[in-house]
Amino acid sequence: MSKHPAGGYLAAGGYLAAGGYLAAGGYHPAGQKELHSDWAIIAQDQLAEECRKTESLSQLEELRVRTLGKKGQLTALLRRLGDLPSEQRRDAGARLNHLKQSLEAILAARAEVLEEAAISRRLLAERVDVTLPGFQVRVGHRHPLCRTLEGIEDIFLSLGFDIVEGPEVEWDSNNFEALNMPAEHPARDMWDTYYITERMLLRTHTSPVQIRTMKTRKPPIRVIAPGITYRHEAIDATHMDIFYQVEGLVVDRGISFANLKGVLSLFVAEAFGPERITKFVPSYFPFTEPSAEMMVSCGLCGGEGCSGCGHSGWLEIMGCGQVHPQVLRNCGIDPEDFTGFAFGMGVERIAMLRFNIPEIRLFLENDSQFLKQFP
Numbered sequence: 001m002s003k004h005p006a007g008g009y010l011a012a013g014g015y016l017a018a019g020g021y022l023a024a025g026g027y028h029p030a031g032q033k034e035l036h037s038d039w040a041i042i043a044q045d046q047l048a049e050e051c052r053k054t055e056s057l058s059q060l061e062e063l064r065v066r067t068l069g070k071k072g073q074l075t076a077l078l079r080r081l082g083d084l085p086s087e088q089r090r091d092a093g094a095r096l097n098h099l100k101q102s103l104e105a106i107l108a109a110r111a112e113v114l115e116e117a118a119i120s121r122r123l124l125a126e127r128v129d130v131t132l133p134g135f136q137v138r139v140g141h142r143h144p145l146c147r148t149l150e151g152i153e154d155i156f157l158s159l160g161f162d163i164v165e166g167p168e169v170e171w172d173s174n175n176f177e178a179l180n181m182p183a184e185h186p187a188r189d190m191w192d193t194y195y196i197t198e199r200m201l202l203r204t205h206t207s208p209v210q211i212r213t214m215k216t217r218k219p220p221i222r223v224i225a226p227g228i229t230y231r232h233e234a235i236d237a238t239h240m241d242i243f244y245q246v247e248g249l250v251v252d253r254g255i256s257f258a259n260l261k262g263v264l265s266l267f268v269a270e271a272f273g274p275e276r277i278t279k280f281v282p283s284y285f286p287f288t289e290p291s292a293e294m295m296v297s298c299g300l301c302g303g304e305g306c307s308g309c310g311h312s313g314w315l316e317i318m319g320c321g322q323v324h325p326q327v328l329r330n331c332g333i334d335p336e337d338f339t340g341f342a343f344g345m346g347v348e349r350i351a352m353l354r355f356n357i358p359e360i361r362l363f364l365e366n367d368s369q370f371l372k373q374f375p
């Protein structure tokens with residue numbers, strides 16, 4: 001104790017010496033020296049000094065454990081209280097508890113300082129300079145074909161049509177036979193076909209989805225069938241061997257060619273604008289009778305004639321016609337009772353007309369210089 005007369009240690013603090021319960025008690029001469037050195041170590045001033053030197057909360061915690069922890073120095077002393085004679089125990093206990101509270105307060109005060117310093121350091125490290133220019137994030141957008149297809153779907157949905165889908169690998173029977181083209185029928189030459197087996201092929205149009213629909217639904221039927229189709233075409237500026245189609249089918253009692261013209265004229269007005277005029281030119285398909293090609297006036301020349309429309313003033317946009325009675329019969333629908341019309345258009349062709357794109361292959365090349373022109 002006398003080693004630290006001015007250090008403010010416990011002994012110097014007065015209460016141990018004055019209390020005399022350990023040093024003066026003399027009842028425990030063997031433990032006396034040991035106890036004295038413990039007192040010295042855990043003295044308030046020394047702890048305060050050590051506290052000041054800690055630079056982090058973990059260092060402070062180490063100090064707390066060493067002093068007040070389960071195996072800490074003060075804890076060890078508290079355990080030894082029981083060794084004291086009962087008349088001294090109470091006083092010593094009170095002093096030790098008082099000391100404990102003082103040490104806890106010192107530790108808590110230092111913890112507060114260290115926490116604030118840690119927060120300040122973190123705020124400084126994480127500081128964001130809001131005046132720096134930002135990085136521009138490149139954002140993708142819908143492919144022009146998707147936008148065109150969705151636009152077509154929206155128009156027919158608003159007219160009360162359902163969207164139906166079917167497999168791209170199809171039976172010959174759905175792709176040709178049920179559509180009034182038995183095997184060896186010369187009309188099959190209109191579709192250069194990728195065969196997988198003798199009876200299975202990559203669908204050449206989405207018409208087989210109409211067959212599947214008529215076989216499973218009872219009229220009235222109002223559907224469109226969008227999807228990918230395949231043809232063994234020589235690839236050029238306007239032909240690909242893979243392309244999107246949207247076909248439509250209406251079957252009900254009393255459906256006439258006038259209904260066909262009305263619905264498709266509404267579609268063109270919505271898709272291309274009400275100023276475009278249309279006409280229907282007789283044509284041939286094995287699965288419709290009568291059949292027609294629908295033409296729309298050229299948007300570039302307004303019908304005057306230009307290179308975009310082959311100087312005709314007209315652009316062909318889809319094939320259509322009244323559903324052939326044999327097709328209805330093939331699907332179990334009585335043509336004496338029900339009639340219908342059907343139509344089909346190439347989505348690429350509609351997109352080319354809509355965006356004035358001269359080359360069909362651009363759609364599949366994934367050239368960002370091309371695609372970013374259609375945000």
Ligand SMILES: [Zn+2]
Pocket residue numbers: 298299300301302303304305306307308309310311313314
């Ligand atoms: Zn033109």
